[in-house]
Amino acid sequence: EDQVTQSPEALRLQEGESSSLNCSYTVSGLRGLFWYRQDPGKGPEFLFTLYSAGEEKEKERLKATLTKKESFLHITAPKPEDSATYLCAVLANSGGYQKVTFGTGTKLQVIP
């Protein structure tokens, strides 16, 4: 069974204090790993897709990396507007079709 685990569950940072969020996965036939941010009461906002181990992508203060077992979302010098729940999901082959499995998310709070 595909599993996606995110850690920590919640994280509080001071503005400017860099940190990393982790997404560990156990799937067969990985086709892609997605990172999203979700604000309360809204749908997830797409951030990145990573397709193979060693791949990295950056967007403003965010950088996502991927290995064969996990992905990290690095947040450099975060600002209060970065506060949100960050979700990772994997797209994998499952029983003849493709399935998306989400982690439970990391709730990030950035304090001014």
Place this chain on the structure above:
Amino acid sequence: GAVVSQHPSWVICKSGTSVKIECRSLDFQATTMFWYRQFPKQSLMLMATSNEGSKATYEQGVEKDKFLINHASLTLSTLTVTSAHPEDSSFYICSARVGGTKDTQYFGPGTRLTVL
């Protein structure tokens, strides 16, 4: 970037009635659309995968007769919650998948359903 819309964004209905939620990809054609539900403080739970022109694939434990999915075109999928009950109250989110070599899915803003 790719935009996915959902309608309505918020609906309240009486127990026993049916509610239809629309999901549209506005500036691209989606090979596949997914339907999720999300309970408060929980992650997204995949309900079904919808491919244009074919029957939806439902996840284990999701009643296909209760959650009717119609994928009429490459830009529109609908989810109908039939004979809704209070336990169906949830946040329903769709996503549209852009396939090919750069496989990505984009999410709609979600629909908050409250069944009285």
